[in-house]
Every structure is written in structure tokens, then in C-alpha cells.
Amino acid sequence: MLPEFNIDGNLPEGIYTIGAEEFFNSFSTGSGRRKWLGRQLHELFRLVKLTGKVERVFVWGSFISAKESPNDVDLLLLMNVDFQLEEVSEECKCLFNYGEARVRFNADIFWAKSSIDNEILKLWLDTYQNTKDFKRRGIVEVKLL
Amino acid sequence: MIQNDEQLLKAQQSIINLQKVLLELRKVHSKQEYRAISEPILLEIQQREQDILEYLSKTKAEVS
Numbered sequence: 001m002l003p004e005f006n007i008d009g010n011l012p013e014g015i016y017t018i019g020a021e022e023f024f025n026s027f028s029t030g031s032g033r034r035k036w037l038g039r040q041l042h043e044l045f046r047l048v049k050l051t052g053k054v055e056r057v058f059v060w061g062s063f064i065s066a067k068e069s070p071n072d073v074d075l076l077l078l079m080n081v082d083f084q085l086e087e088v089s090e091e092c093k094c095l096f097n098y099g100e101a102r103v104r105f106n107a108d109i110f111w112a113k114s115s116i117d118n119e120i121l122k123l124w125l126d127t128y129q130n131t132k133d134f135k136r137r138g139i140v141e142v143k144l145l
Numbered sequence: 146m147i148q149n150d151e152q153l154l155k156a157q158q159s160i161i162n163l164q165k166v167l168l169e170l171r172k173v174h175s176k177q178e179y180r181a182i183s184e185p186i187l188l189e190i191q192q193r194e195q196d197i198l199e200y201l202s203k204t205k206a207e208v209s
Contacts, residue, residue, distance in 0.1 A: 085178045098184045110185055112170055113178075120169040127162040134152045 002026055002140070009066035011138030013129055015058070020045065023059075023142045033069040040105040041073060047092045049144055053083040055114045060128045060139040072102075074128070077111040078121075147200035149208070156193050156200075163190050 002022070006012050018026070028038020048054050056078040062070035077095070085096055094100045101109045112121075131137050147153050163186055170186075171179050200208070 085175070085181065096181055098181065108185055110182075112182060113173055115173045116169050120166055123162050124166045127159050127166075130155065130159060133146075134155050 003138075005066045006137075008131070008135055008137070010131065010135070011064060011140070013136040013138055015125065015139045015141055017141040017143060019143050023140065027064055031068045034063075037063060037070060037073055037106060040107065044075075044095070044101075044105045044107060044109075045142075045144055047095055048077060051079070051083070051088060051092050051095070053080040054078070054144065055080055057142045057144055058125060058128075058139055059142060060137070061108075064140050065137070071106075073105070073107040075107055075109050076124070076128075077109060078114045079111060081113055081115045083113055147196050153197065153200055156197050160190055160193050160197075163193075 002016055002018060003012055024038055024042070028034050028041065045057075048057065054077055056076075058076040058078075059073060061072070061074035063073040088096060094104055095109060096111060098109065101107055125139055129136055129139060147156055167183055167186055170182050174182060
């Protein structure tokens with residue numbers, strides 16, 4: 001269950017784990033822009049699952065804020081240790097090409113293998129808990145499986 | 146946009162953090178993977194560096 005947005009319209013600082021259904025019910029309803037971004041994310045998540053190698057998915061930024069019309073979606077995909085970029089199917093390759101994913105899904109997709117040091121992962125996620133105006137905000141981890 | 150010295154320090158720290166992330170990513174990914182992974186992070190560092198330069202280019206009067 002997600003907490004209420006804070007006075008700045010962001011989730012309070014922290015990492016909140018929710019299922020895909022709650023994620024879409026919470027963030028891809030309301031404005032036409034949110035519904036449209038939600039449809040892009042449905043397709044994006046379908047491809048992520050199709051890789052068969054995803055372990056964790058984190059989302060942050062305006063899409064998970066109270067903003068009526070978010071610009072885009074920011075994601076971090078954490079892939080299995082045995083994930084190999086060169087073995088990704090043609091259909092899923094767009095996920096791992098920053099420019100292509102940006103155009104196709106209106107999403108900034110960051111990704112890494114789960115073998116990265118856990119402290120560095122924490123540092124990475126902590127850095128994205130800062131807004132552009134230097135306030136703290138929450139991140140959502142979406143359980144796809 | 147950076148508006149004061151405290152925010153400048155936070156922006157500098159976020160760049161250091163992202164550089165640490167890049168160094169770790171380089172250790173555990175292939176050359177091809179690292180090129181793909183590093184692109185958005187490098188863009189982000191570049192944007193934050195630009196914000197810092199813009200703040201530092203202002204006079205004291207313009208900042209306050």
C-alpha cells in the first residue's frame with residue numbers, strides 16, 4: 001500500500017514495493033497523459049518480462065508523483081547475472097537502447113545486472129530520491145512476477 | 146536549477162555518486178553493455194555539471 005503524497009506532490013522518501021496491478025491503478029489513471037503513459041508502460045513491462053531475465057524494476061520521477069501530466073517515466077531494470085545483451089531478442093532490444101526506448105515509450109530506461117555491488121545499488125537509488133529542486137522523494141519497486 | 150550553495154553541494158555530491166555507479170557498472174559489464182548502460186548516466190552527469198556551471202557563473206547579487 002502506497003503512502004499519501006507529501007506537500008510537494010511526491011511520495012515520501014523511501015522505496016515502496018507494490019504489484020503491477022496496484023502500480024497501474026495508482027498511476028495510470030486520471031489524465032489522458034497518464035493513461036497514455038500507462039499504455040506505454042504496459043507494453044514496456046510485457047517486453048521486460050519477455051526477456052525472462054528481469055529481477056527487479058524501480059520507477060521514480062514525475063510519473064509516480066501527483067503531477068497531472070507527467071513528462072515521461074524513469075526506470076531502472078535490474079537484470080539477472082546471466083543476462084547477456086547480445087542474446088536479447090530483436091523484439092526486446094529496444095529496452096536496452098536508451099534513445100530508442102525514449103522515443104518508443106517516452107521512458108528513460110536505466111539498467112544493470114544484479115551482480116553490481118549492493119551498496120552501489122543503494123547509492124544509485126538514493127541519488128534518484130533527490131528531485132531536481134533538491135527535495136527528497138520516494139521510489140517505487142514494481143513486482144512484475 | 147541550483148539556487149544556493151547548499152544545493153550546489155548536493156548537486157556536486159550527486160555527480161560523485163553517479164561516477165561511483167559508473168565505475169562499478171564498468172567492472173561487471175561487457176564493453177558493449179557498458180556503452181549502452183553508461184549513456185543515460187553520462188547524460189545526467191553532463192546536465193548536472195551544466196547546472197553547476199550556470200550557478201557558478203552568476204554573481205553574488207544574481208544569486209541572492
